[in-house]
Amino acid sequence: MTTIPAFIDARRSIRSFTNEPVALDALDALVVAACSAPAPHHSRPWRFVVVHTDDAKQRLAAGMGACWRADLGADGVDPSRIDELVSRSHEKIIEAPALVLGCLTWDGLDRYPDADRQRAEWGMALLSLGAAVENLMLAAAASDLASCWVAAPIFCPEAARDALGLAEHWLPHALVMVGYPDPDYVGRPRPPVPLEDLRATR
Numbered sequence: 001m002t003t004i005p006a007f008i009d010a011r012r013s014i015r016s017f018t019n020e021p022v023a024l025d026a027l028d029a030l031v032v033a034a035c036s037a038p039a040p041h042h043s044r045p046w047r048f049v050v051v052h053t054d055d056a057k058q059r060l061a062a063g064m065g066a067c068w069r070a071d072l073g074a075d076g077v078d079p080s081r082i083d084e085l086v087s088r089s090h091e092k093i094i095e096a097p098a099l100v101l102g103c104l105t106w107d108g109l110d111r112y113p114d115a116d117r118q119r120a121e122w123g124m125a126l127l128s129l130g131a132a133v134e135n136l137m138l139a140a141a142a143s144d145l146a147s148c149w150v151a152a153p154i155f156c157p158e159a160a161r162d163a164l165g166l167a168e169h170w171l172p173h174a175l176v177m178v179g180y181p182d183p184d185y186v187g188r189p190r191p192p193v194p195l196e197d198l199r200a201t202r
């Protein structure tokens with residue numbers, strides 16, 4: 001029976017936090033861990049924004065919320081349901097003690113004349129942002145901090161960027177809520193890994 005290494009098992013998505021603020025030094029340490037991730041051809045295509053003020057949290061939540069509201073409206077979702085979904089997401093974001101917003105840039109990435117390879121290059125950057133975010137969350141767990149990835153900015157990178165007044169080439173793609181874990185939060189048990197379904201051997 002294969003066991004998951006303890007440092008990997010310790011990271012779970014925790015969506016509820018105590019009111020205790022997270023020190024900026026502790027958040028910086030998470031960003032340093034993120035920036036130790038593997039990245040294509042020695043690039044560092046990621047940028048991280050530590051969002052810790054109430055004003056910035058509100059602006060980010062409102063900017064992404066407006067974008068989601070428009071998408072849901074275009075999908076024909078009932079307006080009261082839209083209000084419910086967007087306000088729940090807004091609350092979740094502003095209630096997190098801190099947020100770390102992972103952005104991508106083209107810095108250090110190769111440029112190709114054709115769209116297929118250009119897309120693959122951006123795909124590599126995205127993969128490396130995923131690795132960086134996992135590093136960040138593993139480091140959080142190692143510091144007794146709770147974290148949870150929030151998908152929202154990948155659907156509206158420009159809205160998230162503009163809400164925070166970031167440089168044009170910083171494109172937000174991953175948001176992580178960070179805080180000290182609410183002791184009453186009960187997450188789902190981690191499901192077993194059905195190895196026969198998820199891996200092949202040749």
Ligand SMILES: Cc1cc2nc3c(=O)[nH]c(=O)nc-3n(C[C@H](O)[C@H](O)[C@H](O)COP(=O)(O)O)c2cc1C
Pocket residue numbers: 011012013014015148149150151152187190
């Ligand atoms: C790319 C990505 C986007 C995610 N987006 C959200 C999200 O928007 N809201 C949320 O509550 N959890 C989100 N999650 C967390 C997953 O729901 C969670 O990782 C999954 O249920 C497994 O649980 P665990 O992280 O505790 O192992 C996201 C995870 C990933 C990798």
